[in-house]
Amino acid sequence: MWLIDTTTLSLQLFARSEGVEYAILSHTWGGDDDEVTFQDMADIAHRETKVGWAKIKKTCQLAKDMGLDYAWVDTCCIDKTSIAELSEAINSMFSWYRDSKICFVYLYTRIHEPQLHTSGNLLDDELASYRWFQRGWTLQELIAPSHMSFFNENWEILGTKESLRDHLARITGIDTVVLKSVETLQNINIGKRFSWAAKRETKRVEDIAYCLLGIFGINMPLLYGEGPRAFIRLQEEIARSTNDLTLFAWQQSRKSAGSNWQLSGIFATSPNEFRHCDKLLVPRGKLEAETEFTLTNRGLRFDRNFDVSYPGFDSNENHLPEGDLFMRLDCLERSERTRHEARWVGIALRRIGTTYLRLFPDVLQYCSSMVTHKVSQVRQVVYIAASLSDSDAEIITKNIMVGIYYNSIPRSPIMNTGYMSDPSFRDEPLGVDGFGSGGLRSCMHLRFFAFNVGRPSKVFRMALVCGLQVHTRGEGVQDSPWALLCSEKQLLESVPRAASYKDLFVPEPTGGGVSSQERTEFFRDYVFERYLDDSGHISQTTMPDLVVVEDPSTSYVKHEVSVSVNPPSEARFPMSSRYDYVIFLSYRKVYKTSGIDSLRIGGRAG
Numbered sequence: 001m002w003l004i005d006t007t008t009l010s011l012q013l014f015a016r017s018e019g020v021e022y023a024i025l026s027h028t029w030g031g032d033d034d035e036v037t038f039q040d041m042a043d044i045a046h047r048e049t050k051v052g053w054a055k056i057k058k059t060c061q062l063a064k065d066m067g068l069d070y071a072w073v074d075t076c077c078i079d080k081t082s083i084a085e086l087s088e089a090i091n092s093m094f095s096w097y098r099d100s101k102i103c104f105v106y107l108y109t110r111i112h113e114p115q116l117h118t119s120g121n122l123l124d125d126e127l128a129s130y131r132w133f134q135r136g137w138t139l140q141e142l143i144a145p146s147h148m149s150f151f152n153e154n155w156e157i158l159g160t161k162e163s164l165r166d167h168l169a170r171i172t173g174i175d176t177v178v179l180k181s182v183e184t185l186q187n188i189n190i191g192k193r194f195s196w197a198a199k200r201e202t203k204r205v206e207d208i209a210y211c212l213l214g215i216f217g218i219n220m221p222l223l224y225g226e227g228p229r230a231f232i233r234l235q236e237e238i239a240r241s242t243n244d245l246t247l248f249a250w251q252q253s254r255k256s257a258g259s260n261w262q263l264s265g266i267f268a269t270s271p272n273e274f275r276h277c278d279k280l281l282v283p284r285g286k287l288e289a290e291t292e293f294t295l296t297n298r299g300l301r302f303d304r305n306f307d308v309s310y311p312g313f314d315s316n317e318n319h320l321p322e323g324d325l326f327m328r329l330d331c332l333e334r335s336e337r338t339r340h341e342a343r344w345v346g347i348a349l350r351r352i353g354t355t356y357l358r359l360f361p362d363v364l365q366y367c368s369s370m371v372t373h374k375v376s377q378v379r380q381v382v383y384i385a386a387s388l389s390d391s392d393a394e395i396i397t398k399n400i401m402v403g404i405y406y407n408s409i410p411r412s413p414i415m416n417t418g419y420m421s422d423p424s425f426r427d428e429p430l431g432v433d434g435f436g437s438g439g440l441r442s443c444m445h446l447r448f449f450a451f452n453v454g455r456p457s458k459v460f461r462m463a464l465v466c467g468l469q470v471h472t473r474g475e476g477v478q479d480s481p482w483a484l485l486c487s488e489k490q491l492l493e494s495v496p497r498a499a500s501y502k503d504l505f506v507p508e509p510t511g512g513g514v515s516s517q518e519r520t521e522f523f524r525d526y527v528f529e530r531y532l533d534d535s536g537h538i539s540q541t542t543m544p545d546l547v548v549v550e551d552p553s554t555s556y557v558k559h560e561v562s563v564s565v566n567p568p569s570e571a572r573f574p575m576s577s578r579y580d581y582v583i584f585l586s587y588r589k590v591y592k593t594s595g596i597d598s599l600r601i602g603g604r605a606g
Contacts, residue, residue: 001096002038002077003070006060011041011077012070017092017099022070023063024100026141026148027055028109028131029203035075047076055106058155062104072096087222093137094214097144098182105141105150107132107158121167127158128171136202136211143174144182144214172196173278189331190216190238191246191277194268198275206230208271217241228269232387235267236295243291245329246282249345250274252361263350263396264361265387266300276364279335281342291330299355299385302327305377306349324359325349325382328367338366349384352396352439356384391472396439400468400479404433404447405573406585434579435466437479442469442538444524448505449561449585454553461488461505462547464563465523466583469538481581483563484527484543495526540565556592561585 001014003022014020029035034051047053056073063071078089097103107130127150132138142148148161161168161179169176174196177184185193193215202208209230210222218237223230238247250268254261268274294301307326327349332342343366348359388396435445444467451460466483488505491498498504501522503513514522533539545564551557564584568576576582 001072001092002079003072004041004056004060004077006064006069006071009057009060011038017096020070021068021101022072023059023066023068024097024103024145025055025059025071025073025106026097026103026132026138027106028135028138029075030109038076038079039081041076055108059104059106063102066102068101072100083222090210090222091213091219094140094144097141097214098146100145101147103141103145103148105132105148106155107150108153110153121170123164124167124170127164127167133171134200136197136200136208139172139197139200140211140214142168142172143178143185146182185215186217189246189277189280189282190242190244191249191274191280191331194250194271194274195276195278197271198273200271209234212271231270232265232267236386239293239295239300243293244282245291246277246280246331248327248347248358249277249280249329249331249364250361251276251364254362261360261362263352263357263359263388263393266358266384267386269387276333276335276337279333279337280345281332281334282330283332295386296383298383300383302382302384303379305379306382307346307376308378323351325351325356325378326365333364333366343368349382354383356382357388357396358384391477392441394477395437395441395470398437398470398477398479399439400437400470400481400581401579402435402445402466402468402481402581402583403568403573403576403579404435404445404464404466404583404585405576406433406449432575437468437470441471443467444520444527446520446523451549451559451561453549453559454551456553458552460549462486462561463488463491463505463523464583464585465527466563467527467538471537479580480537480540481565481583482531482538482540482543483545483565483583484531485545485547485561485563485585486523486526487547487549490547491526498522558590558592560588560590562588 001017002011003014003020004010005012006023030051036047036050036052036056040047040050052075056076059073060071063069074089074093079085107127109131110129111131111134127133142161145161150158150160150164152158158164165176165179168174168179175184175188175192178188194212197208197212197215200208202211204224205227206222206224212234213219216234216238218234218241220233220237223233226233235247248266250273252261252264252268252273291304292302307328308324325348326346328344328346331345333345334340334342346365346367347361348365349356350359433447435443437443444465447464447466449462449464451462452458453460463486464483465486466481468479468481470477470479472478491504501514501518504519504522506513527538531538531542546560546562549559549561551559562585564586566572566582566584568579568582570577573582573584
């Protein structure tokens with residue numbers, strides 16, 4: 001720690017701040033060229049030409065008048081050319097302000113439009129007009145020191161931290177007990193602490209996270225250039241050290257979220273999203289011993305009870321959609337938004353694949369009671385994504401739909417051995433199925449068919465293996481469906497291990513057959529092993545789109561089934577406008593005469 005000798009005005013290095021009595025300055029920075037840097041301190045003539053030298057000199061004079069030999073000013077006591085020293089200083093900043101003998105607050109710059117408070121207190125409005133109350137770094141500089149003196153732009157004393165305590169509390173929202181003693185800070189819930197920074201700003205986007213390290217007792221490396229990721233990292237570090245669920249009681253602004261406002265990760269994107277958390281109430285006693293979560297590479301892992309309907313209500317209208325969950329945050333809110341009644345707070349979760357996301361992050365869910373029927377709760381392990389990128393949000397909300405059309409009229413020997421998933425198509429001359437991406441980057445769908453051909457008839461089985469892959473290229477999100485046909489005979493010949501899977505091509509096997517999960521995993525691996533291109537995407541161009549079956553009763557007939565991916569067309573595929581793509585399975589019978597194939601279409605041809 002570098003300190004300024006208040007007599008010689010030179011820098012001296014100390015191993016630690018404990019045991020050294022020093023004054024410290026809290027202020028807002030001017031222009032970069034105005035401030036005295038660590039390097040400037042070695043050039044006496046040059047440093048005195050800078051605008052910022054006057055406040056350094058005044059700080060040292062005030063400290064010396066109090067009998068203090070040293071002072072600390074952030075502009076010149078940190079070598080910002082050293083990443084290691086800058087990181088150490090920022091991680092130590094809170095303790096340096098806490099350990100100071102006194103902190104001088106220099107209120108120099110006023111904001112252009114003072115925020116007038118409704119209290120009618122002139123001193124409140126006077127203090128609030130200074131930019132110092134809007135800067136991110138000055139939050140910890142107000143909380144940490146025990147003794148503070150406030151000066152205006154003319155270095156005229158305005159008061160002390162003790163004499164101005166009530167005014168400071170009204171302006172900043174900080175609890176008076178915290179302004180009285182920094183030791184009480186740990187008793188304040190996480191959400192409320194974040195709310196103190198909701199309206200504060202920093203010059204660099206990463207600093208809105210770094211300036212709060214001391215508020216939460218966190219140490220973490222600085223990575224300038226990471227952008228908003230710094231604030232996510234701060235919350236991850238907090239999650240490692242607390243089980244306070246108010247960490248998740250933030251509320252996103254729909255305007256700031258843009259078009260992707262329906263879903264988000266479990267962590268907030270800025271302190272402003274905690275702006276309503278100043279009204280949170282957390283019972284002193286722990287409500288649930290199970291309140292525990294762990295940060296993993298899949299997101300936050302919770303193993304606890306979740307509600308499948310909103311607790312505190314009996315109406316069926318409050319039942320959550322299938323797959324969605326309600327997570328209680330073990331806190332209450334009493335505010336104008338709750339009509340000044342204490343209401344329990346929770347958030348809704350939606351499952352996307354194997355991971356959950358926060359549903360409608362622009363609202364908090366309220367309930368009148370924590371008491372619910374056991375039937376409305378389920379205990380399970382849930383992984384909630386830490387954050388959600390813009391591209392992932394676009395993919396999720398897009399939810400690409402694919403329709404599968406195939407021949408089902410009597411003239412076609414193709415038989416659907418699965419269930420028809422859409423009953424509205426039962427009277428159509430085409431069999432119809434469909435699937436959607438479900439918000440996932442990739443998905444796969446299986447549909448099994450069979451031929452009854454020849455006299456006597458013989459059954460030939462095949463599988464339609466199809467899916468979607470969604471990826472980001474350039475500035476946009478692109479989606480591409482794929483489809484391949486795979487006959488049972490061909491698969492058994494080319495993949496020897498397929499023979500060990502009993503009833504692989506029978507969707508509903510009887511005793512001892514392969515399970516649905518095993519079947520899906522087999523075909524997934526089959527596709528990945530054969531049809532991935534160098535970029536890791538599934539290549540449609542190398543996939544077989546035709547299955548040929550020789551008629552067992554005659555050498556003059558063969559049967560062909562082909563698959564194609566098409567745009568929706570009401571003329572070709574009735575009611576296909578609901579889909580983004582159509583996968584069409586078509587059949588034709590081929591007669592061989594004089595060495596030349598002649599075709600007769602069976603069913604509808606593509």
